Amino acid sequence: MQSEVTKFLEKNKQSILTQWMTNLAEDHILREELMSNEKSRQQSEELLLAVLKVIASDNFKNTESQEHESVSDIISEVSIYRARQGFTPRETATYVLSLKQTLAEVLDKKFAGDARLLYESARELNQLLDSLSITTFETFIKGREEVIMRQTDEISEISTPVIQVWEGVVALPIIGTLDSMRTQTVMESLLQEIVATGSSIAILDISGVPAVDSLVAQHLIKTVSATRLMGAECIISGIRPEIAQTIVHLGIDLSNIKTKTTLASALKLAFQMLNLEVRKGERK
Amino acid sequence: MDRIPILKMGSFLLVTIQVDLYDRLALNLETDLIRMVSETNTRGVLIDISAVGLVDSFMGRILNNIATISRIVDAQTVVVGMQPAVAITLVELGLTLAGVHTALNVEKGMELLHKRLGSDAGGGGQLYDNSE
Numbered sequence: 001m002q003s004e005v006t007k008f009l010e011k012n013k014q015s016i017l018t019q020w021m022t023n024l025a026e027d028h029i030l031r032e033e034l035m036s037n038e039k040s041r042q043q044s045e046e047l048l049l050a051v052l053k054v055i056a057s058d059n060f061k062n063t064e065s066q067e068h069e070s071v072s073d074i075i076s077e078v079s080i081y082r083a084r085q086g087f088t089p090r091e092t093a094t095y096v097l098s099l100k101q102t103l104a105e106v107l108d109k110k111f112a113g114d115a116r117l118l119y120e121s122a123r124e125l126n127q128l129l130d131s132l133s134i135t136t137f138e139t140f141i142k143g144r145e146e147v148i149m150r151q152t153d154e155i156s157e158i159s160t161p162v163i164q165v166w167e168g169v170v171a172l173p174i175i176g177t178l179d180s181m182r183t184q185t186v187m188e189s190l191l192q193e194i195v196a197t198g199s200s201i202a203i204l205d206i207s208g209v210p211a212v213d214s215l216v217a218q219h220l221i222k223t224v225s226a227t228r229l230m231g232a233e234c235i236i237s238g239i240r241p242e243i244a245q246t247i248v249h250l251g252i253d254l255s256n257i258k259t260k261t262t263l264a265s266a267l268k269l270a271f272q273m274l275n276l277e278v279r280k281g282e283r284k
Numbered sequence: 285m286d287r288i289p290i291l292k293m294g295s296f297l298l299v300t301i302q303v304d305l306y307d308r309l310a311l312n313l314e315t316d317l318i319r320m321v322s323e324t325n326t327r328g329v330l331i332d333i334s335a336v337g338l339v340d341s342f343m344g345r346i347l348n349n350i351a352t353i354s355r356i357v358d359a360q361t362v363v364v365g366m367q368p369a370v371a372i373t374l375v376e377l378g379l380t381l382a383g384v385h386t387a388l389n390v391e392k393g394m395e396l397l398h399k400r401l402g403s404d405a406g407g408g409g410q411l412y413d414n415s416e
Binding site: 184187188191192194195198199200222225226227228229230231232 | 363364365366367368370371372374375376380381386387388389392393
């Protein structure tokens, strides 16, 4: 880029920053509730300085250069930060594009007389900022995906707690839809808990499962079979009337699996199988 | 040739598999075990597979075979100590070992055999069968 232009930009960076912040405020994308003004200003200044450094550098055309790398790092950081704070994609994209707008305006004012120079600089600036906005999109989406992945992991972890309800009896309340992935997790944690506690009875409570289709039933039967192979008995509890109806209508055979309507009755059955008795104590 | 030792423990036969079973070994085990069952007139067989971390469909079939043949010669088979990973694999392979009794560990397996066979466990020469 022409040294004339770079020098001008370098000299006026403070006013460019102010102008940019004003533009952002006009577009209503500062979103003070998500991010403080000082923080936005600080981030923007960092980004602007990095951009100016790229423009001023000799290897402006070489996208592999160190200056280019540092500006992409900064823009990635900014995008991921914004994604996590809950900015919309539009706001994040506009943020970067409005820098382009600002720079164009500033150059326009200064070099209005020299069309050739103005065109050249605008073209180069466009090129740089377009590639930056692509980076923004990429990292913004990546940031969002990370959030989603983390939540998925958390959900699958918190949704398979195996509880020991009595000595030798473990219960696993299943909440939410059962798919192959979850069945795997459920089965693994149940079997591991059976080994760890030496329990001989496992109760699978499905009152939190919204619907049972043939696939889910298949998964349940698998879990029961695996439990049986380990040497423990499995009782399925919490079968709601609608679910019982669906199971019969689908022609799924659960006849060799012990089923109960409530966790309480399953526990009662477990006590029976363990030869335990619950009695009301006499008050002394 | 490698063989898996079959121990007579009281009135039952105890087999502890300490190595990963390859096909030849499993076939030998099947033959040996059935012979032992009929020779000693045992009514209960306990197979401990707690050290087995790897199974295939063949191994599943052998276990099933042992159980079925044992039943024909009037003995009950209990497989004990199956690892969670092994159980999941067998289920995924579609082998639920329907004829095999299972227990968590040897102790519980013994208990189960005693319960199922009653006081006549292992003793030959009863006039009637009261195992069930």
